[in-house]
Amino acid sequence: MSARQTAAEVVVVDYGLGNLRSVTRGLERAGADVDVSSDPAAVSEADGIVLPGVGAFSEGMENAGPFRKTLVEQAEAGTPLFGICLGMQMLLTTSEEADHEGEGDAEGLDLIPGTNLRFPGDVKVPQMGWNDLSVERDHPLVDGVDGEYAYFVHSYYADPEDAGAAVATTDYGVTFPSVVANEAGNVFGTQFHPEKSGETGLQILRNFVDICIA
Amino acid sequence: MFPEFEVVPAVDMQDGQVVQLVGGERGTGTTYGDPVAAARRWVEDGARTLHLVDLDGAFEGDRANADAIDAVLEAVGVEVQIGGGIRTAADAVALLDRGVDRVILGTAAVENPDIVAAIGDEHPGRVMVSLDAKDGEVVVSGWTESTGLDPAAAASRYEDLGAGAILFTDVDVEGQLEGVRTDPVERVVGAVDIPVVASGGVATIDDVRALKDAGAAAVVVGSALYEGTFTLAEAQRAVSE
Secondary structure (H helix, E strand, C coil): CHHHHHHHHEEEEECCCCCHHHHHHHHHHHHCCEEEECCHHHCCCCCCCCCCCCCCCCHHHHHHHHHHHHHHHHHHHHHCCCEEEEHHHHHCCCCCCCHHHHCCCCCCCCCCCEEEEEECCCCCCCCEEEEEECCCCHHHHHHHCCCCCEEEEEEEEEECCHHHHEEEEEEECCEEEEEEECCCEEEEECCHHHCHHHHHHHHHHHHHHHHHHH | CCCEEEEEEEEEEEEEEEEEEECCCCEEEECCCCHHHHHHHHHHEEEEEEEEEEEHHHHHHCCCHHHHHHHHHHHHHHHCEECCCCHHHHHHHHHHHCCCCEEEHHHHHHHHCHHHHHHHHCCCCCEEEEEEECEEEEEEEEEECCCCCCCHHHCCCCHCCCCCEEEECCCCCCCCCCCCHCCCCCCCEEEEEEEEEEECCCCCCCHHHHHHHHHCCEEEEEEHHCCCCHHHHHHHHHHHH
16 A cells, blocks of 8 residues: 555546546556546645546547636646646647637636647648657656657647756757746656656656646 | 558457467468467567467357457557457447557458448548458458458558558468568559558568568567567668667
């Protein structure tokens, strides 16, 4: 039981989009106690929150609507909030994807001011596969990580207003932030899937677990 | 996928065990123990992608290795492509929902090409069409039936239908550890813009290099890794130089 007492209790927000099995497995491999929940109340109890996501921005925000208030409150209270892929994009203010898909505007969580842009026309979208990370600044999420490869599947990328929000960058037609974090440091995200990124990804998930119990 | 050339270890499963068949024939080959142990080892050795094959599914059309597949997905966090016995769009989607990154369709794609578009529309880039060639023709059903299709023409057709990648297996050299043939690979690579992953018969690091030079985006390696002819790290290093 002693190990259990120190394990981070992480809630994976289940807002009904995409498959949460891989991310759950990844967090468990990193040593977290994982609760996949569709209940906003559960989110406010957790040591850390993971906002996963697959698919379109507007649909994601719409589905995550019931969580919006709790996520913003928890983020402001200092709880670690980790967005993955679309979940990371949702941490920003808005996305071009809404225009492209003709879904009208969609408000992100606005925890990291900025927008999400579509890749320029000259690269193949989605970017699907391995690409490398270049760590731009210190953040506990990327401790022990640099120049490592990670697994990406996306057509849009974060463009934060504050260039300092980019913790790591990746090149794919453009140089884009592949890891972002807010100024306080407790709201962060990866455009790539750490749960699919081998040892590098596991290191990032372990770092997240450490952040949650710190 | 495969922005850089990759050496992808094969984890072919039969009755819950890793097995490497010779020439694709059932009852041949050697078993190599627990799929989870194998998968863990390949990931520790630096694999970024694992190639899982449900051989019972390929021959029988059922999913006898579902538990082993789940156990592998549970154990490792890398890109996983899986094939063998995926006959319907529902089979494919169920695997994608379980966290598989790419489904490999062989027989189903040949018998019902529209299935590629059906899955690909919902899950862009997630369908890899497997073209197994024997004597220059595409073969199906665990390599027991010839179709008369030309592999390069077939690859181009599946690209048009939305396949994200082609897996090209030269059955004549598969599992023999006698080296590869690059001409058939070059023909398929020349016919499409999507990545072509080569498999079959890789015996040496020179074979890996030859397939890279032939334009393959990745190469699936089985027997040579299990037999220790070369290590994954050695092969990956040799093609990165």
